[in-house]
Amino acid sequence: MPLLRLVVCCCVAIAGVSAQIPSPKDVLGFKPGTDGMLADYDQILAYHQKLAAAADRVTYEVVGKTTEGRDMVSVVISSPKNLARLDEIRAQQATLADPRRTTPKAIRTAVKTGKVVVLVNESIHSTEVGPAQAGMVTAHFLATTKDRKWIKVLDNVVVVLTPCHNPDGYATVVGWWNKWKDDKKTRGVGLPVLYHKYVGHDNNRDWFMLTQAETRVTVTEMHLKWKPQIVVDQHQMGSSGARMFVPPYTEPYEPFVHPLLRKQLEDLGRTVLNAMKKDGLKGVWCNRRFDAWTPARAFMHYHGGVRILTEVASARLADPIARQRPPRGDAGTKSTDNPAPWKGGRWGLDDIVRYTSRGALLAIKHGADNREKWLKNFAKIHQDFCDGKKGPAAYVIPRITNTAANQLCDLLTLGAVEVSRTTKEITVGGRKCPPGSLLIKNGQPYFGFASALLENSPYPVTRGANGRMNRPYDMTCHALPLLMDFDVVRATANEIPAEAKPVVAAKTLRAQPTTTRAKGRFGLDPNDEGSYIDVLTNLARGVGVKRVVEREGASYPLGAFIVESDEFQLRHATPVVLGSWLSPSGRGSRSGCKVETLKPRRIGVYWSWTASMDEGWTRFLFDGFGIPFTRIRPADVRAGNLSDKIDVLLFASVDRRSLVGGPRDRKLPEEYRGGLGDAGQQALKTFVESGGTMVTMNASSGLPMQLFDLPVSRGSSFGRGGRGRGRGGENRVRTSIPGSIMRARVDVKHSLGWGGNEMTPVFLREARPFEIRTSEGDATVQFPVRYATKDVVLGGYATGAEVLHGKAAVAIAKVKKGTVVMFAFSPQFRCQTWSTYRLLFNALLQ
Numbered sequence: 001m002p003l004l005r006l007v008v009c010c011c012v013a014i015a016g017v018s019a020q021i022p023s024p025k026d027v028l029g030f031k032p033g034t035d036g037m038l039a040d041y042d043q044i045l046a047y048h049q050k051l052a053a054a055a056d057r058v059t060y061e062v063v064g065k066t067t068e069g070r071d072m073v074s075v076v077i078s079s080p081k082n083l084a085r086l087d088e089i090r091a092q093q094a095t096l097a098d099p100r101r102t103t104p105k106a107i108r109t110a111v112k113t114g115k116v117v118v119l120v121n122e123s124i125h126s127t128e129v130g131p132a133q134a135g136m137v138t139a140h141f142l143a144t145t146k147d148r149k150w151i152k153v154l155d156n157v158v159v160v161l162t163p164c165h166n167p168d169g170y171a172t173v174v175g176w177w178n179k180w181k182d183d184k185k186t187r188g189v190g191l192p193v194l195y196h197k198y199v200g201h202d203n204n205r206d207w208f209m210l211t212q213a214e215t216r217v218t219v220t221e222m223h224l225k226w227k228p229q230i231v232v233d234q235h236q237m238g239s240s241g242a243r244m245f246v247p248p249y250t251e252p253y254e255p256f257v258h259p260l261l262r263k264q265l266e267d268l269g270r271t272v273l274n275a276m277k278k279d280g281l282k283g284v285w286c287n288r289r290f291d292a293w294t295p296a297r298a299f300m301h302y303h304g305g306v307r308i309l310t311e312v313a314s315a316r317l318a319d320p321i322a323r324q325r326p327p328r329g330d331a332g333t334k335s336t337d338n339p340a341p342w343k344g345g346r347w348g349l350d351d352i353v354r355y356t357s358r359g360a361l362l363a364i365k366h367g368a369d370n371r372e373k374w375l376k377n378f379a380k381i382h383q384d385f386c387d388g389k390k391g392p393a394a395y396v397i398p399r400i401t402n403t404a405a406n407q408l409c410d411l412l413t414l415g416a417v418e419v420s421r422t423t424k425e426i427t428v429g430g431r432k433c434p435p436g437s438l439l440i441k442n443g444q445p446y447f448g449f450a451s452a453l454l455e456n457s458p459y460p461v462t463r464g465a466n467g468r469m470n471r472p473y474d475m476t477c478h479a480l481p482l483l484m485d486f487d488v489v490r491a492t493a494n495e496i497p498a499e500a501k502p503v504v505a506a507k508t509l510r511a512q513p514t515t516t517r518a519k520g521r522f523g524l525d526p527n528d529e530g531s532y533i534d535v536l537t538n539l540a541r542g543v544g545v546k547r548v549v550e551r552e553g554a555s556y557p558l559g560a561f562i563v564e565s566d567e568f569q570l571r572h573a574t575p576v577v578l579g580s581w582l583s584p585s586g587r588g589s590r591s592g593c594k595v596e597t598l599k600p601r602r603i604g605v606y607w608s609w610t611a612s613m614d615e616g617w618t619r620f621l622f623d624g625f626g627i628p629f630t631r632i633r634p635a636d637v638r639a640g641n642l643s644d645k646i647d648v649l650l651f652a653s654v655d656r657r658s659l660v661g662g663p664r665d666r667k668l669p670e671e672y673r674g675g676l677g678d679a680g681q682q683a684l685k686t687f688v689e690s691g692g693t694m695v696t697m698n699a700s701s702g703l704p705m706q707l708f709d710l711p712v713s714r715g716s717s718f719g720r721g722g723r724g725r726g727r728g729g730e731n732r733v734r735t736s737i738p739g740s741i742m743r744a745r746v747d748v749k750h751s752l753g754w755g756g757n758e759m760t761p762v763f764l765r766e767a768r769p770f771e772i773r774t775s776e777g778d779a780t781v782q783f784p785v786r787y788a789t790k791d792v793v794l795g796g797y798a799t800g801a802e803v804l805h806g807k808a809a810v811a812i813a814k815v816k817k818g819t820v821v822m823f824a825f826s827p828q829f830r831c832q833t834w835s836t837y838r839l840l841f842n843a844l845l846q
């Protein structure tokens with residue numbers, strides 16, 4: 001008998017366990033939000049998987065891969081009844097999103113029976129660790145709640161939860177935290193590398209250029225697959241002010257964000273704000289600091305949904321902080337935007353988890369409580385764009401390089417914009433547009449996305465409640481015609497051709513172009529970025545390429561590439577039949593055309609211990625196009641003999657002091673420290689003087705100026721969005737250039753400007769033009785790119801930009817046998833500034 005009883009007990013126990021839905025603590029061994037404890041990415045996935053296995057309201061799906069090959073996951077939470085008909089719900093979303101393909105009756109039915117989809121994204125910024133813990137709490141609550149009110153919520157919404165929006169970075173940050181947390185001296189030390197292979201904190205600045213693997217999964221598998229009405233992006237902010245930000249955003253809103261979305265942001269945001277207050281969660285505020293100007297962070301604002309940003313105050317990663325006093329200023333003062341200011345006290349990971357999870361749940365609840373309104377508005381927004389009343393009948397793009405056109409088509413079609421190419425020459429507004437021009441017609445659901453990117457909307461100056469100007473939160477110009485240097489014309493209905501060839505969307509990451517070989521001699525256009533990409537790649541393979549360096553009397557473009565080897569692999573470039581470059585009258589004489597063989601170009605990218613997003617984007621520029629390069633650590637430079645490894649060394653924007661001295665964080669263990677030091681600087685000198693090329697961008701340009709005692713300096717510092725504090729009279733003006741586009745004049749006869757356009761848009765985020773400390777006649781330094789002498793601002797917000805007038809933007813110096821090229825800006829900023837890629841590629845070829 002005792003034996004039998006024991007068996008029965010075991011059975012009961014086992015049955016009990018299998019029926020029970022695991023809490024995060026059951027799987028992790030600790031409660032999310034416990035001081036010092038962070039679930040790593042594998043544990044987070046394991047939790048959600050176990051939850052999905054045990055709960056009938058949860059499913060788990062791998063939807064893609066990260067840059068480093070980790071799983072990207074969607075956890076879908078809804079009522080079992082809804083989960084059984086997800087395909088149907090998605091079809092209803094599609095019906096609401098494209099009135100052209102359905103009937104008014106079908107739309108009415110979808111509004112009546114459809115569900116609101118709420119996408120919740122956790123921890124895209126990896127040091128913002130709270131939301132990734134909070135996601136488990138939110139999912140567990142929704143999976144287990146017995147509250148009838150919440151069960152009803154799940155009948156009305158489908159929640160798509162991204163447990164962590166940047167898995168690679170999160171794994172890096174948590175691994176680093178765990179590595180040092182038991183050592184008192186190093187606990188909480190800052191990470192000396194980026195928390196993503198390429199882009200670090202910039203990953204949500206990529207939602208219009210769509211270059212990163214994670215962005216593409218987000219767009220295709222989360223946004224476009226589900227078409228969420230509400231997107232909740234869960235972040236953390238600084239630790240000293242309010243405890244949490246929710247929308248509405250401050251002005252300005254980007255003009256192509258539909259007014260209904262603005263209304264809904266206001267309604268939802270204030271509902272959450274007041275509900276948090278009711279729950280006793282103090283310090284939640286809205287309408288401060290974060291604006292809705294750039295589409296780089298708000299894909300859904302152009303795809304029918306709202307982006308609810310929650311920003312919760314940070315602690316010290318997983319350790320708590322204590323603040324004795326309430327926050328100063330606005331954050332500590334009661335107002336309608338801040339109904340219950342926080343009074344100070346302890347603030348830890350548990351608080352972050354509590355606020356974050358509650359914020360998500362309240363947004364979900366708003367979706368359920370207002371289900372029909374959300375769906376009706378969603379349909380109306382798409383209907384308005386399909387009516388085609390806002391904007392021109394079409395945009396036509398007659399001038400763009402082939403390679404930039406591929407990128408543009410890729411990002412527009414991936415953003416669900418319908419693009420086609422004209423088949424015949426057409427005339428738009430008096431301008432002849434050749435066959436193959438890109439055509440984007442109005443009257444499609446996502447025309448607003450195209451408009452936001454193709455129009456150069458002026459950044460409006462707006463003021464907050466205190467009367468002060470709302471400072472731009474991010475870049476203020478995202479006009480692709482300026483960023484990528486192409487022409488766009490606005491067509492009337494009569495000018496649109498009847499026939500055009502649709503461009504098909506590429507879903508995968510930059511569908512690797514196929515490699516082909518062209519036999520015989522051919523040329524490559526120096527105006528097309530693809531020519532440089534292929535030339536640099538082939539040079540790295542040891543395949544020789546020639547370049548036209550003088551063109552007196554000949555019709556070949558200056559800087560044209562001449563390929564004579566059958567080994568040359570074409571991937572991005574379009575070969576040009578040499579004869580086509582010959583002028584009709586000149587009968588193709590090559591007399592006077594001087595051609596030189598290009599030198600080998602083994603590229604090095606300097607990798608300092610100061611984690612630099614600019615360095616990451618530089619690597620992405622090369623990796624994305626398949627151009628080989630080597631990463632060079634400070635110790636590699638200090639060891640000398642650089643010319644054994646590389647021919648050109650490229651420095652991303654890191655200030656000279658950090659380059660020379662290394663990171664300044666005293667907690668950082670010795671192996672992650674150190675800069676160039678004296679030995680490294682000496683080795684660099686030897687490298688350049690014996691024939692090497694050094695290219696520096698933005699802040700790093702201070703290094704060669706000092707190293708080679710060049711008669712040029714970085715000029716006065718004008719902070720990003722701040723005040724210029726120069727010594728000289730003109731520099732006293734208040735200058736603010738917080739991510740704007742300037743007009744520069746390029747000397748196209750100089751080897752740095754070959755293939756370019758005389759007037760080139762240059763993206764600037766900090767105004768720091770070069771100051772020349774010598775007479776213009778000094779032959780040691782040349783200035784092939786200068787800012788325009790008047791009307792320098794082309795796009796975005798800028799004040800005091802006159803300080804740039806006529807100033808040098810690029811300097812190039814011969815130092816014995818070698819060359820130094822210095823940029824006063826980052827020509828590859830976030831891989832968005834195609835207009836200046838050519839200058840960078842030419843610099844690498846010096």
Ligand SMILES: [Zn+2]
Pocket residue numbers: 124125128235236
């Ligand atoms: Zn963030």
